[in-house]
Amino acid sequence: MKKKPFLIDALTGNSKTLVSYNKKGQMERLFWPRIDSFQQLEEINIGVYLPKARRTTYFHEDGWEHSQRYEEETNILINEIRHAHLPVTVTQFSYVLPDRDVIVHDYIFNGDTEVLEGALLMVDAAFNLEHQSRYQSVYFSRESQTHVHYLNKTAVAIGSGNGVDGFESGRNEIGARRNDLNGKEEVNKQGGAISFHLNGAGEGQAVSVHFAMSSAPKEAERLCRETLADKQETLYEQTAAHWQNHLALAEKQEIEDPLRKKLYDRSLLTFALLYDKENGSFIAGPEVDEDYVYSGGYGYCWGRDAAYIATAADVAGYHDMVKAFYQSMLEIQEPNGSWNQRHFTDGSLAPVWGLQIDEPGSILWGLSGHLLRTENEAFAHKAWPQLKRGAEFLLSFIDEETKLPLPSKDLWEKRSGEHQYSAAAVYGGLSGVVKVARWLGISEEDFVTRCEEACREMKEAVLTRGWSEEEQCFLRSLYLEVDELAYLRAKESGEEVAFREDKNGFTSYYKVEDPTVDISLLGLSVPFGMIDPHDPKMVKTAEKIREQLTSPVIGGIERFPGDIYIEGNPWMLTTLWLAQYYQAVDRHEEADELIDWVGRFTPELGLIPEQVDKFSGEPAWVMPLTWSHAMYVLALKESK
Known part of the structure; x- marks a missing residue:
């Protein structure tokens, strides 16, 4: 299989089909029939065969110069392509039809008439349908004049309104390069090539290619x-109107700065691309690490990310989208009231590596906020039994000694312990459920009282045991789980340690305090509201964060000291998190500096990455990250 890039440059889609592109307009990944599965593409090379040159030159190859942009207020991608040595320019428009699973590439050719005389558009394609390179078949349909790739319940038909010049079923890269296609109609192998005439003569010659996806070959042809x-x-006009209408559905937001307006709109458009409309789920980002080389993947729905994303979409005015998301979450709640770490968008369980108690807390916080924001009493009454069940699970997961949530994975999925951020998320979930109960007039005082008491005790524990006088900062965690060797070394050095033995005789070892400064400590205040942002302890913690986590070369805020993930860079969402804290304490000038920093290091297309390189400022990992876009929307909503 072809090695795929970890960084992509652009996206198009329709909430069911998702296509990622590189900066040269070449498709890199194609997800269908859901935005998280399957990744169907091995490689598609598209270029022009020039008879006078007697060869095909593909648009992604050396010799072609590219500029790339989105059509304003849409998810239509435009590549302006110019050859460095030949008098030929090409404009490529790439988009997915909003109501049908068809990828459209429109090409307009301009240049020297003699050079373009007899030119053909060559499409050399190989698919990994249903994540497989084996068992694929390809045929050319003379009836529909399409090239059809299929396997099991997946088929892709490639066609054009222009005439077909040649085709070959089965991969023949040399034949496609020379326009020497043998006309083989059917083969049980991967790949094939097809060429199309250009429409017109001289300037403005055009050709459109459609890639239609369906569950059966004949249906794809049709x-x-x-x-x-x-x-x-x-x-084209219908697709543009669809995206413009999507933006029109948002609540009006006055944004004077052109770059901020551009990134705000791009965020709303990105929410739609990374949202499975059929199943009501948001994914963290387009998948770029399928083999888990550097991460556990991104094309999944996490309750953590999605609660922030849904909140941002909600405050932007997309209440129906957010309601559908929370309905999907209620459908996959576990019988004990919890939620697993992550899921595929159809609700099935994705690969996980441990309970993150902040996730059920975040889901309850976000759902409660949505219900109170929209005042949807019917939905609230319907959701109430599961809200209560979720809160009961949170209440059952509290350490009686510390009054914090029991050990689980932290929000970065790195460490097990009793994390302060997790406590804040649980507090946010419980207090949100209480607010919904009061609003609905639900007379379950014993349950409500237990929630309120747990919140009070948890807050007190954070303010007392969770505070380090020595560091003048909140601790990141209590009972940080370590291996036995680290436990013994910590004990020898005089650190407070502990161990616990479970009912099966397995021993876990802990450092009792973890004083590491972490951006997630802002969650105590923003967004979960456990600690007043003006509280002196919160103010001192925020200052520690600014002092220790500001990236020294280009600025921006890192996650925590010693972060080695993708070499430890400033993240966009962490920078925006501090901006939101500064907004909460009326330090708007400092907040604006951080917001503008994100704008300065976001690429021209407006897709906000997870993190940028700490030296160059170039995107360093997953782009776009939906959580980054969510934090941008939330920051601009509070900007003054």
């Missing part, structure tokens, strides 16, 4: 011919 029968201008 869908391809159906969309090709429509006027290409109409399809």
Whole structure:
């Protein structure tokens, strides 16, 4: 299989189909029938065969120069392509139809008439349908004039409204390069090539190629011919209108700064691309690390990320989208009231590596906020039994000694312990459920009282046992789990340690205090509201964060000292988190500096990455990260 890049440059889609592109307009990944699965693409090379040159030159190859942008207020990608040595320019428009699973590439050629005489558009394609390179078949349909790749319940038909010049079923890269396609109609192998005539003569020659996805070959053929029968201008206009209407559904937000407005709108458009409309789930980002080389993957729905994303979408005005998300979360709640770490968008369990108690807390916090924000009493009454069940689970997961949540993974999925951020999320969930109960007039005083008492005790524990007088900062965690060797070394050095033995005789070892400064400590105040942002202890913690986590070369805020993930860079969401804290304490000038820093290091297309390189400022990992976009929207909502 072809090695895929970890960084992509652009996205198009329709909430069911998701396509990622590199900066040269080449498709890198194609997800269908859901935005998280399957990744169907091995490689697609598209270029122009020039008879006078007697060869095909692909648009992603050396010799072509590219500029890339989105059509304003849409998810339509435009690549302006110019050859460095040949008098040829090409404009490529890439988009997915909003109502049908068809990827459209429109090409307009301009240049020297003699050079373009007899030119063909060459499409050399190989798919890994249903994540497989084996058992694939390809055929050319003379009836529909499409090239069809299929396996099991997945089929892709490639066609154009222009005439077909040649085709070959089965990969023949040399034949495609020379336009020497042998006309083989059917083969049980991967890949194939097809070439199309350009429409017109001289300046403005055009060709449109459609890639239609369906669950059966004949249906893919039919869908391809159906969309090709429509006027290409109409399809383009309908797609543009769909995205413009999406933005029009948002609550009006006055943003004077052009860059901020651009990133705000791009965030709302990105929410739609990374949202499975059929199943109501948000994914953390387009998948770029399928083999878990550097991470556990990103094309999944986490309750942690999604609670922030849904809150941002909610305050932006997309209440129906957010309601559908929480309905999907209620459907996959575990019988004991908890939620697993992450899921596929259809609700099935994804690979996990441990309970994160902050996630059920975050889901309850976000759902409660949505219900109170929209005042949807019918949905609130329907959701109440599961809200209560979730709160009961949180109450059962509290350490009687510390009054903090029992050990679980932290929000960065790195460490097990009794984390202060986790306590804040649990507090946010419990207090949110209490507010919903009061609003609905639910007379379950014993339950409400237990929630309120747990919140009070948890807050007191954070302010007392969770505070380090020596460091003048909140501790990151209590009872940080370590291996036995680290336990013994800590004990020898005089640190407070502990061990616990479970009912099966297994021993866990702990450092009792973890004083590491971590951006997540802001969660005590923003967004979960456990600690008043003006509380002196919170103010001192925020200052420690600014002092210790500001990246020294380019600025921005890192997660914690010694972070080695992708070499430890400033993250966009962490920088925006501090901005939101500064907004909460009326330090708006400092907040604006951080917001503008994010804008300065976001690439031209407006897709906000997870993190940027600490020296160059270039995107360093997953782009876009939906959580980053959510934090940008939330920051701009509070900007003054």
